[in-house]
Amino acid sequence: MNVLKRMESLGFSAYEAKAYYALLRRFPAKGYEISKLSEIPPSKIYEVLTKLKNRGAVLDSQCEPVLYYPVQPDILFSRMEQDLQKNIQSLLTDLAFVPPMDAFDLTWNLQGTDGINAKIDELITQAKKEIYASLWPEQIPFLNSSLAKAVKRGVYVVAATFGDCEVAASRTVNLEVCSQNAYQRVGAKLCTIITDDTEVVIGRLSTAGHSTGVWTKTPSLVLVTKEYVTHDIIVNVLVSEIGQERYDAICRQQDILQRLQQKK
Known part of the structure; x- marks a missing residue:
């Protein structure tokens, strides 16, 4: 399984994985540059970058022209791992008190x-x-x-x-x-x-x-x-x-x- 497929297995979309991987190869970069490098249609690239920003995987310069920077993998995936562990523990706590269903025919x-x-x-x-x-x-x-x-x-x-x-x-x-x-x-x-x-x-x-x-x-x-x-x-x-x-x-x-x- 290649890097992009492994990222998809962690919840990234195919476009998100391509854009993040492309940005690691070249940054800072403008949106159209990332589009060209990742082979993502220009009409989609800014939507993808916004999703990566909301995910905490990408930072932007907040000025014109907007430049994008990748959050380094060790920081990004460490944060994702911590969030996952918190979610799992919270879910286990909630599932421990699931009320039983009434009897049903089976x-x-x-x-x-x-x-x-x-x-x-x-x-x-x-x-x-x-x-x-x-x-x-x-x-x-x-x-x-x-x-x-x-x-x-x-x-x-x-x-x-x-x-x-x-x-x-x-x-x-x-x-x-x-x-x-x-x-x-x-x-x-x-x-x-x-x-x-x-x-x-x-x-x-x-x-x-x-x-x-x-x-x-x-x-x-x-x-x-x-x-x-x-x-x-x-x-x-x-x-x-x-x-x-x-x-x-x-x-x-x-x-x-x-x-x-x-x-x-």
Whole structure:
């Protein structure tokens, strides 16, 4: 990077850098002389020199004919450095007291199984109070370490898994009996996690490599997703109490249950 480009990186315009550099090469100088030496159009040179004067980089003779002198680089840039440091310190002080914004809705799209699992792992790592998760066995090897650490630091972890697997959690629920039904109904493997009732990941896992998901802090979606997980757990407990045959019989007798269980 040449001298002129480095000056531009410090806030000088291209014309200002050229005019100051030309004036260092020859001073004192008249405006038209600086214009010729710097190859700045004559119609622009006095505007440029005025800006350099206001910046503290140029002095003029205040008499006719007006002659221009450069402020020497060590003085100019030392002053600029001091001003920059003052501005940075003032800005840091101001930014230290920026008031927090009210909560707002934010949603990110997630792509791929690895992307979904990575975001779930991030939420687990950041959780402070509780985690509700609905996961598939193939996800557990990627998440179990973070789940174990969450439990160790006192986070209450409820893990519902669509299959038998060893998962680190405060409470576990095996949803294997309804996993096939859920997969047939929606045509995909849905996974979810809710942390501290504030944020959620919803994932649609695909064996064909087209897994997609979302991460959001939208309160209504967090609430609905937690209801989804707790609903599955409640149904699982009820089926365990009344037996699968009784549950299936009830579903056959209720038109609404038959409709809800139809494949989408």
